[in-house]
Amino acid sequence: MESERCLYLLFVLKAMRSFIIVGHKATTAPNFSLEDIPGTSGRLDILCRAVTAAFVLSHGIRKDVCVYLVLLGGEIPKTIRLVGETLRHLNPDERTTAALLKKALAVPATPTWAMSTSGIFVRTGGLPELLADLLDAKLIYLREDGADIRSLDEGSLSGETAFILGDHTGMTTEEESLIELAGARVVSLGPTSLHADHCIVLLNWFLDTNVFMPV
């Protein structure tokens, strides 16, 4: 148990960019259909696209990325963690990602992280537990009415940074309070309301190219 915790802390320390996506209706059970992901999984397709946006490059996987999928569509919340450093079997297509998540949801989940396939872990617990784990990270909450992301100075994004994104339903008041209490900065990518995966593509590009300069 202790060695597992050390391994987890090592992941957190090494991960330069984390993306947290909250799926309010996303299933916590593996019995959804790969033939109709949007219709049978509580829109797990949104989270699948977020995963590929976070990790896939034209010829490889981003090693410095960590993704947390917070699944709230079951009786007990679950969180899936994907770690770029050790992630295997991820292809750019949606169905393959959904199949990997299906495997993760078939693992009996407890409050401790359990590995499903290489680089993919699952546990019970939702946003409060996750934010408690990320006390040392700089939290950035993406919302249309936040501060222009280009107004952030580079220092705001050095070290361990975790971006929090909602799904199609938006965050609840309780979640917003929790995020605020955790000290997250509220930041916007512009007036156009984008899907979570598109936001992640932009964030990766910003971090790749260091375009955080005053506007």
Place this chain on the structure above:
Amino acid sequence: MESERCLYLLFVLKAMRSFIIVGHKATTAPNFSLEDIPGTSGRLDILCRAVTAAFVLSHGIRKDVCVYLVLLGGEIPKTIRLVGETLRHLNPDERTTAALLKKALAVPATPTWAMSTSGIFVRTGGLPELLADLLDAKLIYLREDGADIRSLDEGSLSGETAFILGDHTGMTTEEESLIELAGARVVSLGPTSLHADHCIVLLNWFLDTNVFMPV
């Protein structure tokens, strides 16, 4: 025929942003499997993701976008055109998009555009025919070693602009010559090699936020 041509010209004139994606292995036949799009369609999944990246917003479809998918994986090349202004039935998930393209490929194609479903058209012909149609557009060819996109002045992207992107195989020498002859500017989004759909997300954001300023 003449009214169809007028309608087409109207689309071209109204479309403020076009994205051309060349699928070198992409099937021109509708007999691929929706259960294994990457494995049975010559990587039509890449083009599906490009389509959703181009059109979908958090709550709607971009009306000012036009997408051309150049499919070269059959005996005779085909091009599918998707027009935001009239596009219907497009959902953000990959499978739904693939199903729409399947329908388009089932339409008997001739050198004249034929409508499949609302906003989706198909014809025979590949890149030479398409570039001949887009003589009035400002062509931008995305390639890693091009000029930094932020070095373009705003004028370079006003009016009708068409961005040309390759798939996972890259462009051939012949295609590059053709694109050069058509007067395209060669532009880069940065040193990190990205998937076509991620490039489109970035291009849409640049155009939304007018960040084309000298670096």
